[in-house]
Amino acid sequence: MSSPTGLWYEPPPPPSRPPEAPADEPRASVAITIDGKPVETRSGTTILEACRASGIDVPTLCYLETLEPANACRLCVVELEGARTLVPSCSRKVEPGMKVGTDSARVQLSRRLVLELLGSSVDLSLAETLKPAIARYGAKPERFGVAPRETTVKVDNDLYVRDYSKCVLCYRCVQACGEDAQNTFAIGVAGRGHGATISTEHDVPLPESACVYCGNCIAVCPTGALMPRSEHELRKTGAWNESAQTTTKTVCPYCGVGCPLELHVQDERIVKVTSPLDSSITHGNLCIKGRFGFEFVQLTKKPAKDAPRA
Numbered sequence: 001m002s003s004p005t006g007l008w009y010e011p012p013p014p015p016s017r018p019p020e021a022p023a024d025e026p027r028a029s030v031a032i033t034i035d036g037k038p039v040e041t042r043s044g045t046t047i048l049e050a051c052r053a054s055g056i057d058v059p060t061l062c063y064l065e066t067l068e069p070a071n072a073c074r075l076c077v078v079e080l081e082g083a084r085t086l087v088p089s090c091s092r093k094v095e096p097g098m099k100v101g102t103d104s105a106r107v108q109l110s111r112r113l114v115l116e117l118l119g120s121s122v123d124l125s126l127a128e129t130l131k132p133a134i135a136r137y138g139a140k141p142e143r144f145g146v147a148p149r150e151t152t153v154k155v156d157n158d159l160y161v162r163d164y165s166k167c168v169l170c171y172r173c174v175q176a177c178g179e180d181a182q183n184t185f186a187i188g189v190a191g192r193g194h195g196a197t198i199s200t201e202h203d204v205p206l207p208e209s210a211c212v213y214c215g216n217c218i219a220v221c222p223t224g225a226l227m228p229r230s231e232h233e234l235r236k237t238g239a240w241n242e243s244a245q246t247t248t249k250t251v252c253p254y255c256g257v258g259c260p261l262e263l264h265v266q267d268e269r270i271v272k273v274t275s276p277l278d279s280s281i282t283h284g285n286l287c288i289k290g291r292f293g294f295e296f297v298q299l300t301k302k303p304a305k306d307a308p309r310a
Contacts, residue, residue, distance in 0.1 A: 032098040047089035047100055048076055058102055059111065059133040062170035063090040064220055066283045067180045070171040075114050075133070079104045086110055108137055115139035121149055121194070123166045126224030153232075156205040159213050159292050161232045164197050167225040173198060173217035181285045186211040198225075215291040219274060219284050228292075230271050241266060252290040257281065259290050270294045 027042040034047075034054060041050040046069075051058045061073040069091035077086035081099035086107065089100075101107060115134050119141025124130055133139075154162040169189070177187050186209045190199035200209040218226045227235075234240040245266045252259040259282045264272040273291050277284040 030094050030096050032094050032096070032100060034100045035102055041094055043094070045094050047078060047080075047087070047092050047094060047098075050094055051078075051089060051100075051102060056102055058089055059130075059136075060090060061130065061168065061222060062172060064172055064277075066277055066285075067172060067175045067220065070175060072169060072171050073114065073118075075111055077107060077110055078102045079107050112137040112139045116141050116144060118168055120144040122168050122223070124168075124223065126166060127168070127222060129222050154206075155229070155232075157207055157213070158229060159288075160215060160218055160226060160228050162198075162206075163225050163227070165225075166223045167198055168223055169196060169198070170222060172220040172222065173226060176216040176220045176285070181216050181283075182212070182214055184210055184212055184214070187217065213288040213292065214286060215288070216285045218291075219286075228272050234266075234271060240271075245271070252286070254287075254289040254293065259286060261286075261290060263294070269298055 027044055030041050030043050030045070032039050032041065032050065034051060034056060037054070039050055039054050041053065045053075048058055048060070048063065058076050058078065061075045062070045063073075063076060069088070071088050071091050074086075074088060076089045078089045079101035080087050080092070081101075089102075111133065115130065115137060116139045118124065118130075119134070119139065124134075124141070134141075149165055151163070151165045154164075171189070174188055176182060177184050186206075187198055187200055189196055190203065191197055200206060200211070206213075215228070218228060221227075231240060245264050248263045248265060250261050250263060252261050260275055260279050262274045262276065263270050264274065273286070273294055275282040275284050275286050275290070
Protein backbone atom coordinates (compact mmCIF):
# COMPACT_ATOMS: atom_id res chain seq x y z
CA MET A 1 0.00 0.00 0.00
CA SER A 2 1.34 3.38 -0.95
CA SER A 3 1.27 6.24 1.55
CA PRO A 4 0.65 9.89 0.63
CA THR A 5 4.41 10.38 0.68
CA GLY A 6 4.96 7.59 -1.80
CA LEU A 7 6.57 5.22 0.71
CA TRP A 8 5.42 1.63 1.10
CA TYR A 9 4.05 0.59 4.46
CA GLU A 10 1.99 -2.19 5.98
CA PRO A 11 -0.97 -1.15 8.15
CA PRO A 12 -0.91 -2.76 11.57
CA PRO A 13 -3.30 -5.69 12.02
CA PRO A 14 -6.48 -4.88 13.92
CA PRO A 15 -6.39 -5.88 17.58
CA SER A 16 -8.05 -9.18 18.36
CA ARG A 17 -9.74 -7.64 21.43
CA PRO A 18 -9.94 -4.25 23.12
CA PRO A 19 -6.92 -3.40 25.27
CA GLU A 20 -7.37 -4.04 28.97
CA ALA A 21 -6.66 -1.54 31.70
CA PRO A 22 -3.43 -2.25 33.56
CA ALA A 23 -3.95 -4.13 36.79
CA ASP A 24 -3.25 -2.38 40.06
CA GLU A 25 0.20 -3.09 41.36
CA PRO A 26 0.08 -5.22 44.50
CA ARG A 27 0.88 -3.31 47.67
CA ALA A 28 2.60 -4.73 50.70
CA SER A 29 0.54 -5.51 53.78
CA VAL A 30 1.11 -3.34 56.84
CA ALA A 31 0.37 -4.40 60.42
CA ILE A 32 -0.73 -1.65 62.81
CA THR A 33 -2.67 -1.43 66.08
CA ILE A 34 -5.82 0.67 66.41
CA ASP A 35 -7.34 1.11 69.86
CA GLY A 36 -5.42 -1.92 71.08
CA LYS A 37 -6.61 -4.21 68.26
CA PRO A 38 -4.29 -5.54 65.54
CA VAL A 39 -5.24 -4.40 62.03
CA GLU A 40 -3.88 -5.50 58.66
CA THR A 41 -4.01 -2.95 55.87
CA ARG A 42 -2.17 -2.14 52.67
CA SER A 43 0.80 0.17 52.27
CA GLY A 44 -0.24 3.67 51.21
CA THR A 45 -3.52 3.53 53.11
CA THR A 46 -4.31 6.45 55.42
CA ILE A 47 -5.10 5.95 59.08
CA LEU A 48 -8.64 7.14 58.42
CA GLU A 49 -9.16 4.54 55.68
CA ALA A 50 -7.77 1.83 57.94
CA CYS A 51 -10.12 2.90 60.75
CA ARG A 52 -13.16 2.90 58.50
CA ALA A 53 -12.26 -0.47 57.06
CA SER A 54 -12.14 -1.78 60.63
CA GLY A 55 -15.54 -0.30 61.50
CA ILE A 56 -14.10 2.44 63.71
CA ASP A 57 -15.94 5.76 63.47
CA VAL A 58 -13.68 8.80 63.12
CA PRO A 59 -15.55 12.08 62.56
CA THR A 60 -14.51 14.26 59.62
CA LEU A 61 -15.45 17.64 58.19
CA CYS A 62 -13.06 18.85 55.50
CA TYR A 63 -12.34 15.31 54.26
CA LEU A 64 -14.19 13.87 51.26
CA GLU A 65 -13.32 10.69 49.39
CA THR A 66 -13.27 12.43 46.01
CA LEU A 67 -10.95 15.27 47.10
CA GLU A 68 -7.35 15.48 48.23
CA PRO A 69 -7.09 15.84 52.03
CA ALA A 70 -7.00 19.54 52.94
CA ASN A 71 -5.93 19.09 56.59
CA ALA A 72 -8.04 22.11 57.47
CA CYS A 73 -10.49 21.15 60.23
CA ARG A 74 -8.47 18.88 62.56
CA LEU A 75 -11.61 17.02 63.54
CA CYS A 76 -10.23 13.63 62.48
CA VAL A 77 -7.09 13.82 64.65
CA VAL A 78 -5.92 10.66 66.42
CA GLU A 79 -3.23 9.91 68.97
CA LEU A 80 -0.13 8.21 67.60
CA GLU A 81 2.27 6.58 70.03
CA GLY A 82 5.61 8.40 69.93
CA ALA A 83 4.23 11.52 68.22
CA ARG A 84 4.39 14.83 70.07
CA THR A 85 1.11 16.13 68.66
CA LEU A 86 -2.14 14.62 67.48
CA VAL A 87 -2.03 13.71 63.80
CA PRO A 88 -4.71 14.12 61.10
CA SER A 89 -5.88 10.64 60.19
CA CYS A 90 -7.20 11.74 56.78
CA SER A 91 -3.72 12.36 55.37
CA ARG A 92 -1.26 10.43 57.58
CA LYS A 93 -0.27 7.16 55.87
CA VAL A 94 0.05 3.98 57.87
CA GLU A 95 3.48 2.68 58.82
CA PRO A 96 4.44 -0.76 60.15
CA GLY A 97 4.05 -1.03 63.91
CA MET A 98 1.94 2.11 64.34
CA LYS A 99 -0.12 2.26 67.54
CA VAL A 100 -3.13 4.50 67.04
CA GLY A 101 -5.66 5.72 69.60
CA THR A 102 -8.88 7.12 68.15
CA ASP A 103 -10.87 7.82 71.30
CA SER A 104 -8.43 8.73 74.07
CA ALA A 105 -9.16 11.56 76.50
CA ARG A 106 -6.74 13.78 74.60
CA VAL A 107 -8.47 13.08 71.30
CA GLN A 108 -11.92 13.68 72.77
CA LEU A 109 -10.84 17.03 74.24
CA SER A 110 -9.35 18.15 70.92
CA ARG A 111 -12.43 17.24 68.93
CA ARG A 112 -14.76 18.86 71.44
CA LEU A 113 -12.77 22.11 71.30
CA VAL A 114 -12.78 22.10 67.48
CA LEU A 115 -16.55 21.74 67.43
CA GLU A 116 -17.04 24.41 70.10
CA LEU A 117 -14.77 26.89 68.34
CA LEU A 118 -16.56 26.31 65.05
CA GLY A 119 -19.97 26.67 66.63
CA SER A 120 -18.95 29.87 68.41
CA SER A 121 -18.30 31.69 65.13
CA VAL A 122 -20.35 29.85 62.49
CA ASP A 123 -24.01 28.89 62.11
CA LEU A 124 -23.99 25.08 62.18
CA SER A 125 -27.77 24.67 62.04
CA LEU A 126 -27.61 22.94 58.63
CA ALA A 127 -24.40 20.99 59.26
CA GLU A 128 -26.13 17.63 59.56
CA THR A 129 -22.88 15.64 59.43
CA LEU A 130 -21.58 17.46 62.51
CA LYS A 131 -24.60 17.00 64.77
CA PRO A 132 -23.75 13.40 65.77
CA ALA A 133 -20.20 14.47 66.69
CA ILE A 134 -21.46 17.46 68.71
CA ALA A 135 -23.71 15.13 70.71
CA ARG A 136 -21.03 12.43 71.00
CA TYR A 137 -18.43 14.74 72.53
CA GLY A 138 -20.81 16.95 74.48
CA ALA A 139 -19.65 20.09 72.69
CA LYS A 140 -21.17 23.36 73.94
CA PRO A 141 -20.44 26.12 71.42
CA GLU A 142 -22.16 28.73 73.59
CA ARG A 143 -19.60 28.44 76.39
CA PHE A 144 -17.14 30.72 74.56
CA GLY A 145 -19.72 33.51 74.50
CA VAL A 146 -19.05 34.50 70.90
CA ALA A 147 -22.03 35.05 68.62
CA PRO A 148 -21.77 33.44 65.17
CA ARG A 149 -20.74 35.95 62.53
CA GLU A 150 -23.52 37.43 60.45
CA THR A 151 -23.10 38.09 56.75
CA THR A 152 -25.47 39.05 53.98
CA VAL A 153 -26.64 36.10 51.92
CA LYS A 154 -25.24 36.57 48.42
CA VAL A 155 -27.98 36.07 45.82
CA ASP A 156 -26.52 37.31 42.56
CA ASN A 157 -27.65 34.61 40.12
CA ASP A 158 -30.59 32.32 39.46
CA LEU A 159 -28.88 29.03 40.28
CA TYR A 160 -27.34 29.09 43.76
CA VAL A 161 -26.75 31.28 46.79
CA ARG A 162 -23.83 31.82 49.14
CA ASP A 163 -24.32 32.21 52.88
CA TYR A 164 -20.88 32.56 54.43
CA SER A 165 -22.28 32.81 57.96
CA LYS A 166 -22.41 29.00 57.67
CA CYS A 167 -18.94 28.59 56.13
CA VAL A 168 -16.39 26.63 58.20
CA LEU A 169 -13.53 27.13 55.71
CA CYS A 170 -13.22 23.42 55.01
CA TYR A 171 -11.83 24.27 51.51
CA ARG A 172 -13.95 21.59 49.84
CA CYS A 173 -15.51 24.09 47.44
CA VAL A 174 -12.11 25.53 46.53
CA GLN A 175 -10.79 22.06 45.76
CA ALA A 176 -13.85 21.09 43.72
CA CYS A 177 -13.56 24.30 41.70
CA GLY A 178 -9.83 23.73 41.26
CA GLU A 179 -7.58 20.84 40.34
CA ASP A 180 -9.63 18.12 42.03
CA ALA A 181 -12.60 18.46 39.69
CA GLN A 182 -13.56 21.48 37.59
CA ASN A 183 -10.26 23.33 37.02
CA THR A 184 -12.10 26.63 36.81
CA PHE A 185 -10.46 28.30 39.84
CA ALA A 186 -13.32 30.78 40.21
CA ILE A 187 -13.09 30.86 44.02
CA GLY A 188 -10.37 30.88 46.64
CA VAL A 189 -9.63 31.98 50.20
CA ALA A 190 -9.44 35.73 50.81
CA GLY A 191 -8.40 37.50 54.00
CA ARG A 192 -6.56 36.20 57.04
CA GLY A 193 -7.39 34.89 60.48
CA HIS A 194 -10.96 35.41 61.66
CA GLY A 195 -11.57 37.56 58.57
CA ALA A 196 -10.76 34.76 56.13
CA THR A 197 -13.58 33.84 53.78
CA ILE A 198 -14.25 32.08 50.51
CA SER A 199 -14.46 34.60 47.71
CA THR A 200 -14.31 35.16 43.98
CA GLU A 201 -11.32 37.06 42.62
CA HIS A 202 -11.54 40.65 43.90
CA ASP A 203 -14.90 39.66 45.43
CA VAL A 204 -16.75 40.28 42.16
CA PRO A 205 -20.29 38.89 41.73
CA LEU A 206 -20.47 35.37 40.36
CA PRO A 207 -21.76 36.45 36.93
CA GLU A 208 -18.58 38.53 36.52
CA SER A 209 -16.25 35.77 37.73
CA ALA A 210 -14.87 32.67 36.02
CA CYS A 211 -17.68 30.55 37.51
CA VAL A 212 -19.29 28.14 35.01
CA TYR A 213 -22.17 27.26 37.38
CA CYS A 214 -21.41 23.55 37.50
CA GLY A 215 -22.52 23.56 41.13
CA ASN A 216 -19.83 21.10 42.19
CA CYS A 217 -18.98 23.42 45.07
CA ILE A 218 -22.57 23.03 46.29
CA ALA A 219 -22.33 19.25 46.11
CA VAL A 220 -19.34 19.12 48.48
CA CYS A 221 -20.38 21.83 50.96
CA PRO A 222 -21.12 20.17 54.35
CA THR A 223 -22.79 23.09 56.13
CA GLY A 224 -25.29 24.68 53.71
CA ALA A 225 -23.11 27.72 53.05
CA LEU A 226 -23.57 26.97 49.35
CA MET A 227 -27.06 25.95 48.32
CA PRO A 228 -29.18 25.63 45.18
CA ARG A 229 -31.46 28.62 44.89
CA SER A 230 -34.48 26.34 44.60
CA GLU A 231 -33.68 24.87 48.02
CA HIS A 232 -32.88 28.28 49.50
CA GLU A 233 -36.23 29.74 48.44
CA LEU A 234 -38.13 26.78 49.91
CA ARG A 235 -36.21 26.98 53.20
CA LYS A 236 -36.84 30.73 53.33
CA THR A 237 -40.61 30.17 53.25
CA GLY A 238 -40.47 27.14 55.54
CA ALA A 239 -41.63 24.81 52.77
CA TRP A 240 -38.47 22.68 52.54
CA ASN A 241 -39.32 19.19 53.82
CA GLU A 242 -36.74 16.45 53.23
CA SER A 243 -38.91 13.84 54.94
CA ALA A 244 -41.54 14.34 52.24
CA GLN A 245 -39.05 14.11 49.38
CA THR A 246 -38.44 11.12 47.14
CA THR A 247 -35.30 10.38 45.14
CA THR A 248 -35.44 9.06 41.59
CA LYS A 249 -32.34 7.73 39.85
CA THR A 250 -31.94 8.48 36.16
CA VAL A 251 -29.37 9.41 33.53
CA CYS A 252 -28.69 12.94 32.31
CA PRO A 253 -30.29 13.41 28.84
CA TYR A 254 -28.14 16.28 27.61
CA CYS A 255 -25.17 14.44 26.10
CA GLY A 256 -23.70 10.99 25.59
CA VAL A 257 -21.50 10.83 28.69
CA GLY A 258 -24.24 9.15 30.68
CA CYS A 259 -23.90 10.92 34.02
CA PRO A 260 -26.12 9.32 36.69
CA LEU A 261 -28.51 11.73 38.37
CA GLU A 262 -30.54 11.65 41.56
CA LEU A 263 -33.67 13.78 41.30
CA HIS A 264 -34.96 15.04 44.65
CA VAL A 265 -38.71 15.54 44.27
CA GLN A 266 -41.10 17.32 46.61
CA ASP A 267 -44.77 18.01 45.84
CA GLU A 268 -44.29 16.55 42.37
CA ARG A 269 -41.57 19.06 41.54
CA ILE A 270 -37.81 18.57 41.19
CA VAL A 271 -36.20 20.68 43.90
CA LYS A 272 -32.59 19.55 43.60
CA VAL A 273 -30.35 17.34 41.45
CA THR A 274 -27.29 15.46 42.72
CA SER A 275 -25.01 12.69 41.53
CA PRO A 276 -23.62 9.87 43.73
CA LEU A 277 -20.06 10.23 44.98
CA ASP A 278 -19.35 6.56 44.26
CA SER A 279 -20.19 6.91 40.56
CA SER A 280 -17.19 6.01 38.39
CA ILE A 281 -18.45 8.51 35.80
CA THR A 282 -19.10 11.65 37.83
CA HIS A 283 -17.64 11.10 41.32
CA GLY A 284 -20.46 13.43 42.37
CA ASN A 285 -19.61 16.13 39.82
CA LEU A 286 -21.94 17.48 37.13
CA CYS A 287 -22.08 20.31 34.60
CA ILE A 288 -24.53 23.20 34.63
CA LYS A 289 -27.01 21.30 32.48
CA GLY A 290 -26.99 18.15 34.56
CA ARG A 291 -27.32 19.94 37.90
CA PHE A 292 -29.59 22.86 37.03
CA GLY A 293 -31.18 22.09 33.67
CA PHE A 294 -34.37 20.56 35.00
CA GLU A 295 -36.73 23.54 34.93
CA PHE A 296 -38.15 22.53 31.55
CA VAL A 297 -39.71 19.51 33.28
CA GLN A 298 -41.71 21.79 35.57
CA LEU A 299 -42.98 23.82 32.60
CA THR A 300 -44.52 20.84 30.85
CA LYS A 301 -48.27 20.88 31.26
CA LYS A 302 -50.04 17.62 31.96
CA PRO A 303 -52.86 16.84 29.50
CA ALA A 304 -56.36 16.83 30.89
CA LYS A 305 -57.75 13.44 31.78
CA ASP A 306 -60.63 13.80 29.34
CA ALA A 307 -58.51 15.23 26.52
CA PRO A 308 -58.70 13.17 23.29
CA ARG A 309 -55.63 11.16 22.44
CA ALA A 310 -53.74 12.03 19.28
